[in-house]
Amino acid sequence: MIRTVMVVEDDDAIRMVLRTNLEDEGYRVLEASTAEQGLVIVQDEQPDVVLVDLRLPGIHGLDLVRSLRATSQVPIIIVTAQTDSHDVVAGLEAGADDYVTKPFVAKELMARIRTQLRRSSQPEESEEELVCGPIELHPDTAEVMRNGEPVPVSRIEFFVLAELIGAKGRVLSRDHLLRKVWGYGNAGDGRVVDNLIYRLRNKIEDDPANPELLLTVRGFGYRMKA
Amino acid sequence: MIRTVMVVEDDDAIRMVLRTNLEDEGYRVLEASTAEQGLVIVQDEQPDVVLVDLRLPGIHGLDLVRSLRATSQVPIIIVTAQTDSHDVVAGLEAGADDYVTKPFVAKELMARIRTQLRRSSQPEESEEELVCGPIELHPDTAEVMRNGEPVPVSRIEFFVLAELIGAKGRVLSRDHLLRKVWGYGNAGDGRVVDNLIYRLRNKIEDDPANPELLLTVRGFGYRMKA
DNA sequence: CCTACCTGCGACACACCTGCGACATACGCG
DNA sequence: CGCGTATGTCGCAGGTGTGTCGCAGGTAGG
Numbered sequence: 001m002i003r004t005v006m007v008v009e010d011d012d013a014i015r016m017v018l019r020t021n022l023e024d025e026g027y028r029v030l031e032a033s034t035a036e037q038g039l040v041i042v043q044d045e046q047p048d049v050v051l052v053d054l055r056l057p058g059i060h061g062l063d064l065v066r067s068l069r070a071t072s073q074v075p076i077i078i079v080t081a082q083t084d085s086h087d088v089v090a091g092l093e094a095g096a097d098d099y100v101t102k103p104f105v106a107k108e109l110m111a112r113i114r115t116q117l118r119r120s121s122q123p124e125e126s127e128e129e130l131v132c133g134p135i136e137l138h139p140d141t142a143e144v145m146r147n148g149e150p151v152p153v154s155r156i157e158f159f160v161l162a163e164l165i166g167a168k169g170r171v172l173s174r175d176h177l178l179r180k181v182w183g184y185g186n187a188g189d190g191r192v193v194d195n196l197i198y199r200l201r202n203k204i205e206d207d208p209a210n211p212e213l214l215l216t217v218r219g220f221g222y223r224m225k226a
Numbered sequence: 227m228i229r230t231v232m233v234v235e236d237d238d239a240i241r242m243v244l245r246t247n248l249e250d251e252g253y254r255v256l257e258a259s260t261a262e263q264g265l266v267i268v269q270d271e272q273p274d275v276v277l278v279d280l281r282l283p284g285i286h287g288l289d290l291v292r293s294l295r296a297t298s299q300v301p302i303i304i305v306t307a308q309t310d311s312h313d314v315v316a317g318l319e320a321g322a323d324d325y326v327t328k329p330f331v332a333k334e335l336m337a338r339i340r341t342q343l344r345r346s347s348q349p350e351e352s353e354e355e356l357v358c359g360p361i362e363l364h365p366d367t368a369e370v371m372r373n374g375e376p377v378p379v380s381r382i383e384f385f386v387l388a389e390l391i392g393a394k395g396r397v398l399s400r401d402h403l404l405r406k407v408w409g410y411g412n413a414g415d416g417r418v419v420d421n422l423i424y425r426l427r428n429k430i431e432d433d434p435a436n437p438e439l440l441l442t443v444r445g446f447g448y449r450m451k452a
Numbered sequence: 453c454c455t456a457c458c459t460g461c462g463a464c465a466c467a468c469c470t471g472c473g474a475c476a477t478a479c480g481c482g
Numbered sequence: 483c484g485c486g487t488a489t490g491t492c493g494c495a496g497g498t499g500t501g502t503c504g505c506a507g508g509t510a511g512g
Contacts, residue, residue, distance in 0.1 A: 043324045044338065071323060154458055170366040175340060192460060194500065199459095201501095209501085218468075218499065219381030220368040380469055418471060420489065425470090427490095435490085444479065444488065 002139060002162045003117055004028045006047035008038035008064065009079065010056055018051065018079075018109075025110050026139040028159065035059035039067055045180075047074065049116050051109075054080040054091065062094055069095030075116035079109070132165045132224045133213055135204055144204070151203050156181060160196055161204075164214065169226035171217045197222055228385065228406045229343055230254040232273035234264035234290065235305065236282055244277065244305075244335075251336050252385075254405060261285035265293055273300065275339050280306040280317065288320055295321030301342035305335070358391045358450045359439055361430055370430070377429050382407060386422055387430075390440065395452035397443045423448055 005022050009015045010033045019029045030047055032038035035056050042050060050068060054061035065076055078091045078099035091099060097116055100109050130137035136145040142158055144151045153161065159181045164172060172180075174193040182192070197216075201208040213225050231253045235241045241257055248255045256271055258264035261282050268276060276294060280287035291302055302322045323342055326335050356363035362371040368384060370377045379387065385407045390398060398406075400419040408418070423442075427434040439451050 040324075071321075156459075171368045173340075190461070191500085195460075195502090198501065198503085216500070217368045219384075223367055226367075382470080416472075417489085421471075421491095424490065424492085442489070 002026070002028050002159060002166070003049070004030060004045065004047040005113060006030045006032070006038065006042055006045070006050040008032045008035065008051065008056065008061070009053040010034065011053070014053075021110065022113075025113075026142070027113075033057075035061065035064035035067075038064055042068055042072065042074065046072075049113050050074055050076045051079050051113075052076060052091075052096070054078060062091055065091055065094040065096050077109075077112060077116060130162055130165045135161070135165070135213060137162055137165060146204055153200070153203060157196060157200055157203070160193075161200060164222065164224045167223065169223055171220045171223045173221040176221065193222075228252070228254055228389065229275070230256060230271065230273040231339060232256045232258070232264065232268055232271070232276040234258045234261065234277065234282065234287070235279040236260065237279070240279075247336060248339075251339075252407075253339075259283075261287065261290040261293075264290055268294060268298065268300065272298075275301050275303065275342050277303050277305050277335075277339075278322070280304060288317060291317060291320045291322050303335075303338060303342060356388055356391045361387070361391070361439060363388055363391060372430055379426070379429060383422060383426055383429070386419075387426060390448065390450045393449065395450055397446045397449040399447040402447065419448075 003026075005027045007015055007018050007022070007029060009018065009031075012033075015031055015033070019031065022029045030041055030045055032041050033056075035058060038050070038052070041047075052061045052064055052068075056064070061078070061080075065078070068074065068076060075098075076096045078096045080091075080099065098112050100112060130139065134147045136148075137143075137158070138145070139162070142155070144153045144158065144161060160177060163177060163180050177193050197214060198208075201211050201214055205211045205213060215223055215225060217223055229252075231248050233241055233244050233248070233255060235244065235257075236259045238259075241259070245255045245257065256267055256273055258267050261284060264276070264278070267273075278287045278290055278294075282290070287304065287306070291304070294300065294302060301324075303324045303326065304317045304322045305326050306317075324338050326338060356365065360373045362374075363369075363384070364371065365388070368381075370379045370384065370387060386403060389403060389406050403419050423440060424434075427437050427440055431437050431439060441449055441451060443449055
């Protein structure tokens with residue numbers, strides 16, 4: 001199961017470092033540079049963890065924490081400069097679940113994220129196997145195996161496949177995939193999903209014209225064979 | 227499962243656009259042009275999502291949100307001309323689940339509605355079993371099984387069958403089905419339901435000419451065998 | 453700077469859906 | 483029994499959903 005981490009941080013450099021580290025750990029990353037943006041995206045995407053910088057332009061991170069906590073149970077981790085330690089207490093009281101001070105050690109932050117994820121997720125599904133017939137996904141290495149042989153897939157293809165296999169045979173609408181994989185921006189687009197499915201089939205199906213794994217459900221969307 | 231969306235909006239033009247779009251998406255639509263009306267109808271009909279304009283004559287939309295939230299868990303989406311982030315935060319803290327600013331992209335609004343529906347419907351895992359004799363509906367995969375064998379049905383056929391089986395043997399009038407499945411738009415049409423029942427029978431009945439599952443109640447409508 | 457790949461887009465093709473209309477049949481009622 | 487209405491039956495044609503594939507701009511890596 002691919003987890004999504006939301007980063008609300010106005011410093012481009014720090015956001016970049018966070019993104020790199022998080023992606024290395026196999027997370028999907030959403031970004032926002034303001035509290036307003038963050039609020040919307042969290043509502044929209046329901047990430048599994050939110051990282052919040054306290055020093056944000058405009059609305060303060062502390063208010064963002066309160067707003068988030070008002071409508072969501074999502075784990076919130078405050079990421080802040082050490083001088084803000086007074087704010088940290090306020091942040092935790094506002095509803096944050098943990099905090100990390102800058103400059104932080106990436107490994108430590110990753111560990112705290114895992115802790116939050118472990119706490120908020122059902123143990124049964126926490127380390128679910130992404131396997132469907134001859135197809136096997138390894139989130140660690142972002143690799144797709146087919147009958148044990150590695151199949152080269154792009155980043156987006158990997159996430160779509162992960163989402164589909166994670167759904168365990170349930171139908172996923174194009175819209176669901178657009179939101180979960182492409183994310184917040186591309187809401188209005190056309191046939192991107194169809195195209196990607198087509199390309200995925202060419203890579204994982206024996207006979208792409210008669211798919212046996214990645215099935216179409218006309219009028220609803222796509223699903224993996226159970 | 228047919229979902230109902232409530233629109234509280236005083237501008238006739240915007241309400242019309244919303245209605246059209248929502249019906250295109252397969253929702254049943256309820257309308258109100260004032261907060262008072264909206265409150266009554268929500269309590270009466272218990273829609274699955276409520277869209278609220280903030281600028282309403284008389285009682286302000288924000289107060290409507292609070293009133294709704296006081297007595298209901300229904301997802302609320304604010305639709306507002308206000309781009310001021312302050313109102314947005316106030317709205318979300320008042321209990322709204324999301325917001326869209328005018329002029330909005332219809333597709334985006336529809337997507338957000340789906341997001342809310344998805345969230346609010348996930349906890350209620352206790353979906354009743356959609357089974358009737360040898361027929362079995364799986365909403366997860368949008369599949370209809372007959373004696374364990376999958377039967378290909380179209381989107382509308384699936385919804386009609388779901389509505390009928392969900393009614394557990396009660397008679398459903400053509401008008402009821404039209405409203406629930408097709409939506410208010412096609413209310414004046416002719417024999418669409420009869421046609422669809424005919425086609426459904428050809429797919430699920432052993433002898434479509436002598437139906438044993440999908441029964442006609444002359445003068446009233448159709449019902450499933452108990 | 454070059455190259456290979458990714459990715460969104462649009463165009464076309466094809467199968468399927470679906471509303472419609474016309475006719476046939478069944479039912480209820482006098 | 484005969485009539486009117488409700489429903490069953492079925493083919494047609496336009497619309498819609500999806501598959502397919504080539505193109506071009508973008509991007510990452512060498």
